[in-house]
Amino acid sequence: MPIPGLDIPFRKHVLDNGLQVVIHEDRSCPIVAVNVWYHVGSKNEVPGRTGFAHLFEHLMFEGSAHHDSGYFEPLQQAGGTLNGSTNPDRTNYWEVVPANALELALWMESDRMGYLLPALTEQKFNNQRDVVLNERRQNYENRPYGMAGLAMVEALFPEGHPYHWATIGSPDDLRAATADDVRAFFRRYYHPANASLAIAGDVDADRALELAAAYFGAIPAGEAPAAVPPAPAAARPSRRVIEDRVELPRLYLGWLSPPMYAGGDAELDLLADVLASGKASRLYRSLVYERRMATDVSAYQGSRELGSVFQIAATAVPGVGLGVLESAIHEEVARVRAAEVSADELARTLALTETAFVSRLQTVGGFGGKSDQLNNYNVFLGDPGYFSRDIARYRNADRAGVRAAAEAHLDAACCVTLSAVPAGRLDLAAPDSDLAVLT
Amino acid sequence: MSGVDRGRLPVPGPDPAFTFPVADKQCLHNGLALATVERAGLPMVSLALVLPAGSALDPDALPGLASLTADMLDEGSGDRSAIQMQEALARIGAELDTETGADSVVLSLSLLDRFVPQGLQLLADIVVRPRLGGPDFERVRTLRANRVRQLRDVPGVNAEAVFARALYGSHPYGHLSFGSSAALAAMGEGDVSAFHGRQYHPSRATLIAVGALDSAAFARQAEDAFGSWQPGSSAPMAPAESAGAADVGLAGAIRAPRLLLVDRPGAAQSELRVGHVGAARSTPDFHALVLLNAVLGGHFSSRLNLNLRERKGYTYGVRSLFDFRKAAGPFAVQTSVQTDATADAVAEILAELRDIGGSRPAVEDERSLSVSTLTKGYPRNFETAGQVAGGLAQLAIYDLPDDTFDLFAPRIRALTTDDVTRAAGRYLHPDRAVVVAVGDCARIRCALENAGLGEAAVVAAGL
Numbered sequence: 079m080p081i082p083g084l085d086i087p088f089r090k091h092v093l094d095n096g097l098q099v100v101i102h103e104d105r106s107c108p109i110v111a112v113n114v115w116y117h118v119g120s121k122n123e124v125p126g127r128t129g130f131a132h133l134f135e136h137l138m139f140e141g142s143a144h145h146d147s148g149y150f151e152p153l154q155q156a157g158g159t160l161n162g163s164t165n166p167d168r169t170n171y172w173e174v175v176p177a178n179a180l181e182l183a184l185w186m187e188s189d190r191m192g193y194l195l196p197a198l199t200e201q202k203f204n205n206q207r208d209v210v211l212n213e214r215r216q217n218y219e220n221r222p223y224g225m226a227g228l229a230m231v232e233a234l235f236p237e238g239h240p241y242h243w244a245t246i247g248s249p250d251d252l253r254a255a256t257a258d259d260v261r262a263f264f265r266r267y268y269h270p271a272n273a274s275l276a277i278a279g280d281v282d283a284d285r286a287l288e289l290a291a292a293y294f295g296a297i298p299a300g301e302a303p304a305a306v307p308p309a310p311a312a313a314r315p316s317r318r319v320i321e322d323r324v325e326l327p328r329l330y331l332g333w334l335s336p337p338m339y340a341g342g343d344a345e346l347d348l349l350a351d352v353l354a355s356g357k358a359s360r361l362y363r364s365l366v367y368e369r370r371m372a373t374d375v376s377a378y379q380g381s382r383e384l385g386s387v388f389q390i391a392a393t394a395v396p397g398v399g400l401g402v403l404e405s406a407i408h409e410e411v412a413r414v415r416a417a418e419v420s421a422d423e424l425a426r427t428l429a430l431t432e433t434a435f436v437s438r439l440q441t442v443g444g445f446g447g448k449s450d451q452l453n454n455y456n457v458f459l460g461d462p463g464y465f466s467r468d469i470a471r472y473r474n475a476d477r478a479g480v481r482a483a484a485e486a487h488l489d490a491a492c493c494v495t496l497s498a499v500p501a502g503r504l505d506l507a508a509p510d511s512d513l514a515v516l517t
Numbered sequence: 518m519s520g521v522d523r524g525r526l527p528v529p530g531p532d533p534a535f536t537f538p539v540a541d542k543q544c545l546h547n548g549l550a551l552a553t554v555e556r557a558g559l560p561m562v563s564l565a566l567v568l569p570a571g572s573a574l575d576p577d578a579l580p581g582l583a584s585l586t587a588d589m590l591d592e593g594s595g596d597r598s599a600i601q602m603q604e605a606l607a608r609i610g611a612e613l614d615t616e617t618g619a620d621s622v623v624l625s626l627s628l629l630d631r632f633v634p635q636g637l638q639l640l641a642d643i644v645v646r647p648r649l650g651g652p653d654f655e656r657v658r659t660l661r662a663n664r665v666r667q668l669r670d671v672p673g674v675n676a677e678a679v680f681a682r683a684l685y686g687s688h689p690y691g692h693l694s695f696g697s698s699a700a701l702a703a704m705g706e707g708d709v710s711a712f713h714g715r716q717y718h719p720s721r722a723t724l725i726a727v728g729a730l731d732s733a734a735f736a737r738q739a740e741d742a743f744g745s746w747q748p749g750s751s752a753p754m755a756p757a758e759s760a761g762a763a764d765v766g767l768a769g770a771i772r773a774p775r776l777l778l779v780d781r782p783g784a785a786q787s788e789l790r791v792g793h794v795g796a797a798r799s800t801p802d803f804h805a806l807v808l809l810n811a812v813l814g815g816h817f818s819s820r821l822n823l824n825l826r827e828r829k830g831y832t833y834g835v836r837s838l839f840d841f842r843k844a845a846g847p848f849a850v851q852t853s854v855q856t857d858a859t860a861d862a863v864a865e866i867l868a869e870l871r872d873i874g875g876s877r878p879a880v881e882d883e884r885s886l887s888v889s890t891l892t893k894g895y896p897r898n899f900e901t902a903g904q905v906a907g908g909l910a911q912l913a914i915y916d917l918p919d920d921t922f923d924l925f926a927p928r929i930r931a932l933t934t935d936d937v938t939r940a941a942g943r944y945l946h947p948d949r950a951v952v953v954a955v956g957d958c959a960r961i962r963c964a965l966e967n968a969g970l971g972e973a974a975v976v977a978a979g980l
Contacts, residue, residue: 145526150816154889157892210833212853212854215786323783373660373664
């Protein structure tokens with residue numbers, strides 16, 4: 079029983095300098111969201127400078143030519159909230175401000191898009207490098223299982239592949255980066271032709287377009303960077319183990335899978351929920367509820383531009399080794415490859431997906447808000463209006479398609495296996511695993 | 518329009534008006550309070566059931582009982598197993614969120630509007646008729662015990678546990694909601710059903726609904742689902758405010774030792790908590806404390822973050838907060854800093870706590886920035902149905918008047934720098950603040966002791 083007419087109405091306009099502008103009106107709350115995506119992420123980095131795209135993102139908050147002090151203060155003074163983030167494929171920046179402060183947000187965003195470098199200093203650069211090194215310590219090095227994600231991408235993608243390293247990068251590379259690198263990176267990637275601006279909220283669309291042109295129109299056009307080629311990432315089954323400061327060992331299984339929005343992507347997303355979302359899911363029911371060999375289990379299709387990763391992870395209960403979990407998970411995966419999931423399983427998963435899509439229409443700004451979604455669809459598909467087609471990908475998925483995607487992409491022979499075990503307990507790892515050395 | 522002036526920043530226009538929606542309030546025959554807000558727009562409804570059955574009501578010997586009870590609610594009801602309950606929720610596209618705080622349990626469901634009647638029936642089964650026992654009890658208890666084991670690996674959880682115990686001792690706020698492995702091992706099915714019987718009373722609960730609904734129709738559906746809910750036989754235990762008399766004593770006590778370390782050999786950072794008992798939600802100084810905290814450590818451009826992150830680069834971020842509860846909750850500075858900067862970071866934090874109440878009081882620019890941060894963007898706190906439902910839950914938990922959110926901005930705007938300084942003098946106690954560090958003791962202990970904090974006690978988090 080799909081809900082008709084769910085979408086994000088928009089207007090799109092391309093400025094003379096190449097900046098794409100997408101506007102969405104929503105007058106229900108007196109706030110407006112400004113959201114800018116640059117089509118650059120850690121996959122654009124070069125070996126020896128991993129982590130740089132994210133370090134650069136930090137410098138975008140340290141002032142620009144005409145406002146050479148903290149980026150937060152004027153926007154906070156206006157009652158705004160703001161943030162940014164970097165992933166392998168893109169970097170985004172956003173403000174949510176009271177409707178009366180739209181011009182301020184556009185002034186600030188346009189100033190750092192056009193005129194960042196005159197405000198760059200060695201002192202700012204060194205300070206933010208220290209901050210990022212601490213971000214890495216906090217979120218990866220000093221967090222239980224925090225290094226597993228880094229080990230997984232290293233194992234899944236071969237050396238030279240742009241997804242071989244994690245977005246946070248290596249400490250040595252971060253320390254090797256220079257202010258000159260910042261200048262080169264800015265010139266190459268931070269300009270209107272590599273960006274998309276979305277404005278959503280309590281604003282008249284004509285007025286918003288006019289303001290976007292006024293604030294961003296004078297920024298010199300740049301040359302659109304060449305797309306990162308979809309490097310071959312052949313399946314390289316491997317078995318690795320890392321030691322961590324944890325009490326219970328956790329197993330990670332990963333497969334290379336179709337890129338975001340490609341055939342099979344939505345089906346694998348649904349399959350991940352059938353396998354591990356909620357107590358009634360296949361893996362939870364089997365590993366946690368019935369056999370009591372795991373304390374938790376998760377699965378997701380991590381969709382990316384050049385190629386995705388389908389990952390399953392489970393934590394063992396005390397006294398159980400990861401080899402046992404590995405066999406049990408592969409058994410369940412084999413079942414969904416051999417036979418279709420039930421009609422009820424798919425219907426439940428679709429009902430949850432439907433709720434999630436409607437929920438996504440609740441906020442205009444921030445991570446995942448409507449402005450962020452418009453930019454997501456615009457940057458990756460060239461179509462800000464993809465929301466309704468995106469839901470259709472899920473509504474149109476059927477049991478046969480889910481099985482076919484599982485069969486095509488989740489072959490146990492192509493699986494990358496990582497064990498994260500308590501220090502000194504290599505015996506708990508899945509059998510025949512090699513100790514991985516991480517920086 | 519052309520020619521943007523890069524010489525000055527655009528000045529925003531007047532603030533948009535804000536009023537919190539007026540809730541329709543009713544009461545079922547069994548005393549269950551209803552609060553509903555009709556919102557046009559998306560075909561969604563956010564439901565929340567609020568009960569004053571939080572972890573402050575845990576029996577002394579059984580910390581974690583309130584949370585275990587809340588966790589058991591959706592593990593089966595009547596002849597429906599835990600799995601079948603989960604399937605029924607999923608069929609209507611709903612996921613249950615259960616949150617056990619010190620003063621409350623909040624059960625939330627977000628639904629498409631057409632599923633509200635079924636959602637209410639399921640919620641009633643969960644709250645009123647949970648099985649709570651049988652083989653599910655042992656399974657859930659074991660799961661939780663393993664989860665607690667995993668939490669022992671998390672630096673922030675260790676720091677929170679030690680900090681709560683140091684501040685409150687045996688007071689109901691002296692433990693975290695999930696309790697400890699030892700307490701879990703001592704709990705039986707009978708404890709859970711007794712707690713449920715005593716604390717889950719319709720006359721003390723509030724059912725909140727916000728979104729695409731009709732209040733009158735919703736009240737009928739709520740009566741259908743919850744009308745048969747009758748209170749258990751025994752009287753509710755005293756809520757946490759009865760402990761309020763001890764507040765002054767707690768806030769004024771000098772803890773010895775005040776430097777507590779949890780050893781984490783080889784840790785790249787030290788997880789820090791610095792603070793003491795703060796204030797209750799009912800304090801007349803609530804707004805002054807919110808503003809004080811904003812200047813000190815409540816947002817990106819606050820003193821603590823500009824110092825420790827933007828100047829020193831010691832951390833990814835630092836914040837302070839007054840955790841306003843029924844009784845006086847903690848005031849804490851929270852951060853994680855690189856190991857070799859631990860003692861310096863603590864010294865800077867204590868200096869900031871001292872200075873704002875004395876040698877370097879808040880100045881007009883700081884007051885103005887924090888007032889703006891707190892008030893000008895206030896409407897976005899209630900953009901979604903879930904946020905409005907959360908607001909109504911706050912009103913219910915803390916018995917706050919309906920105009921609480923409408924009055925927030927004007928009350929904050931009325932405060933002066935002197936009010937901030939006065940609040941700092943009265944509510945910040947840097948000289949008796951407890952300092953908790955979870956980190957590599959071999960590398961941080963001496964420097965911390967030499968920073969004038971006295972001899973350290975190396976403790977276990979007791980999880």
